[in-house]
Amino acid sequence: MTPEKQNYTLQQLLALEDDEALLQFSCPGSTLPAWPLIRTHFIRTLMSDLLYTSGGLNAAPGKHSLLQMASYLARSQYHNWIHRHAFSADICFFTTGLGNFSKDQKTHERLAGYFASSYPEQSMLYQAQGDWTWWQNHHFNTILHATPFNTYLNMMGRLRVTAADRKLASRIIEHASRNTASRLGYQLALGQKDTLKTALSRQLAAFPISANYHANWFARHNTRLLFLEAACYGARSVSILHAARMAGVTTAEHQHGAISKGHDGYNVAPTLAASPSFRQTLPDYLLTYGNWWSRQSNMPIPKLAIGNPHLAESLKRFTLASGRNNRVLVLGDGIETQLYLDLAARVHTIVGKHGYNIVFRPHPLEKERLKTVPIPAGVELDSNGDIYASLQQATVVISELSTGLFEAVGLVDKVILWETDKSRFAYPELPFPAFSTMQELEMLLLCGDAFSESAPSAIQAHELWQPDWEENYRNFVEKIIGINNKAGEMNGSHH
Secondary structure (H helix, E strand, O other): OOOOOOOOHHHHHHOOOOHHHHHHHHHOOOOOOOHOOOHHHHHHHHHHHHOOOOOOOOOOOOOHHHHHHHHHHHHHHHHHHHOOOOOOOEEEEEOOOOOEEEEEOOEEOOOHHHHHHOHHHHHEEEOOOOOOOOOEEEEEOOOOHHHHHHHHHHHHHHOOOOOHHHHHHHHHHHHHHHHHHHHHHHOHHHHHHHHHHHHHHHHHHEEEEEEEEHHHHHHHOOOEEEEEEEEOOOHHHHHHHHHHOOOEEEEEEEOOOOOOOOOOOOOOOOOHHHHHHOOOOOEEEEEEEOOHHHHOOOOOOOOEEOOHHHHHHHHOOOOOOOOOOOEEEEOOOOOHHHHHHHHHHHHHHHHHEEEOOOEEOOHHHHHHHHHHOOOOOOEEOOOOOHHHHHHHOEEEEEEOOHHHHHOOOOOOOOOEEOOOHHHHHHHHOOOOOOOOOOOHHHHHHOOOOOOOOOOOOOHHHHHHHHOOHHHHHHHHHHHHHHOOOOHHHOOOOOO
């Protein structure tokens, strides 16, 4: 029985985990609850059914060739071997590798790279494979690769699954499924439950191996402060955070994208928010771009607004372009590419006649896919490497969920939200003027003056982006581990 799609909010879905009993199942060899290992995967299985028309949220992005993956693995293994004794650092950044971008023939990391450059002598990056592109010539070059261990862990998760892991996984998934049925009136299909049980049993098998490995890793590299991208999401992060606590390392997550009241990675049921054992699966701190974002999460950890270095530093390079050639920029979401191309085509039909140019900017995850998809007539593909260059050329930005909407505040005349089941789910209070029909969009595009700062939904830029990111970051580091970086300042080691 499928419930009505559009009526769900994340808060309603979270009823399935609002249950002390669900936290009683523990990760192997620890007292940590095991539910966070599968929590986002489970909730996203429901969200995919309830909100997404095409590809699900857990679907892997485009498959990579075995050759590309093997080549990446070999190169990363070789790199780590050469540098095996070279690096130790007080501050370590575990990144996904999806934040890499090219500028001035150098590879930069979109967030951690800036933080690391504030304390270049005391920082290192531990980078996963992102989309399996081998990046060279790094701007910040104290880097080791997580791919060799992640590949090993993936194998071990499959090979070491025991009957006990399967049994525990089955009990957790059945318990959560019963809650889903009784509290949401929604039945998971057998195939969905099997997929979740398999995924969870592998996570359970991998947990002690990962915890042990990372505890040794932190000791070997003398880590004192760990920044873990997406640390609040659970899954693999749980064992890394557990290892950090065993090794006496302070942990933090820095914001890497939109945080909203509808984001399952940053919002939990009241029972979890109040649970000391659940808190042990989270980082010690969440560092956000600004106060508005901090208020979007109910994770039971301190939230500090420190700013968005990439935004701040990028804007220093750009001057606001005059003559913005009436560009409407449509931002993709990385999942439903065709849906957005159709939207861009419909926007062209409506406002092309008013002299607007329609430009579609794909999400980094869908660039590969676009090579095989026809681009609609009248729609141009955005070729800028940097989103800020694109925002500077735009008069209007339209998207459903993209963080780019927020990045456009203060830079672009009109920021418009495409109101759908998904965006209402993500933003229960809509943060921008919104349209759900093409007529509404035409009205919004053609009415000039309704877009003043006094529009009820306008967020102020200073609420979104805390100023002085570097000073805020240094204050945080000083407070936590007391590094004094006077030497670095004298050497002029700034970006």
